[in-house]
Amino acid sequence: MTPVTSGPMPAGRHSGVAETSSEARTAAVPRDLPGADLVSAGIEALRRGERTVEALLVMVGARRMRAAGLDIPPGLPLGRYPEHALYVAVAATHPQDAHSRYNALVRRLVSFERALESLYSSANPQRVVLRGDAP
Numbered sequence: 600m601t602p603v604t605s606g607p608m609p610a611g612r613h614s615g616v617a618e619t620s621s622e623a624r625t626a627a628v629p630r631d632l633p634g635a636d637l638v639s640a641g642i643e644a645l646r647r648g649e650r651t652v653e654a655l656l657v658m659v660g661a662r663r664m665r666a667a668g669l670d671i672p673p674g675l676p677l678g679r680y681p682e683h684a685l686y687v688a689v690a691a692t693h694p695q696d697a698h699s700r701y702n703a704l705v706r707r708l709v710s711f712e713r714a715l716e717s718l719y720s721s722a723n724p725q726r727v728v729l730r731g732d733a734p
Contacts, residue, residue: 628669629718634711637704638664645672652692652704655685660708667715 628639641657644650657664658681661671677684682705689704690697 632711632714634707638711650675652688655688656704656708660712663712668719
């Protein structure tokens with residue numbers, strides 16, 4: 600997709616990086632999961648500093664995907680609600696059916712996240728702990 604806007608990304612780390620009890624896990628995006636095409640495109644857009652619909656979608660699910668083990672680049676400056684930024688981007692290009700397109704994107708993201716969590720929890724039953732969520 601065409602970038603919504605472009606610009607350099609801020610330096611620094613994003614909160615919510617996934618860690619196991621010993622060290623952070625990172626993994627490539629499994630290509631056979633539902634929605635992997637959107638997530639891969641979003642991660643690449645984030646690495647280039649582009650504000651695309653796919654990049655915004657990845658920002659919506661960044662915390663959960665990091666917790667499952669994916670290496671998600673630091674995000675764009677979106678404030679507290681990346682969901683709102685995603686909706687605005689979708690509405691800018693598809694004003695007549697923004698709501699249904701937004702919902703379809705979020706459904707694909709949730710399907711990807713669930714499949715990813717299932718894949719990594721089966722491969723590594725060690726509990727994933729988010730910083731700040733430790734017992």
